[in-house]
Amino acid sequence: MTFAKPVRTSAAVDQAWSYIEESVPAKNHENVRGMRAKKDGSGVVFDVWEDKIERFTYAVEYIRERDGHVDFDILKCKALPELVEEEDFFGGGGS
Numbered sequence: 001m002t003f004a005k006p007v008r009t010s011a012a013v014d015q016a017w018s019y020i021e022e023s024v025p026a027k028n029h030e031n032v033r034g035m036r037a038k039k040d041g042s043g044v045v046f047d048v049w050e051d052k053i054e055r056f057t058y059a060v061e062y063i064r065e066r067d068g069h070v071d072f073d074i075l076k077c078k079a080l081p082e083l084v085e086e087e088d089f090f091g092g093g094g095s
Contacts (some may be wrong), residue, residue, distance in 0.1 A: 002043040004071045009084045012037035016044040019072050024059045028052065039082040043072065 001016050013035050020032060030086040035046035048056060056074045 001046070002073045002075065006041035009037040009039065009041050012041065012044050012084075016046070016072075023063050023070070024056055028055055028059075031055075036086070037084040039084055044083065045077060045083060049075075 003012075003015065003020070007015050016035060020029060030047050031052045033047040035044050037044050053076055054075075060070055060072070060074050
């Protein structure tokens with residue numbers, strides 16, 4: 001998922017879930033797994049079963065056509081971008 005405008009990496013996952021909850025039918029939320037923020041703040045990466053990705057992209061396009069605005073895109077990754085480590089959200093690792 002790529003956002004229209006970069007966000008703080010610590011807020012990216014929450015922002016992405018908000019977009020998904022508003023845009024994708026609830027029965028498909030359980031298909032999202034392992035969401036992580038991209039280091040550059042441009043979005044998040046998450047796993048979806050390959051046979052479910054079409055539903056996500058269809059939902060986004062439907063809302064874009066219906067409402068004329070969507071603040072994100074859902075695309076299938078060709079390569080994994082640099083991701084924020086989970087510990088970065090909580091102040092770094094211990095000793």
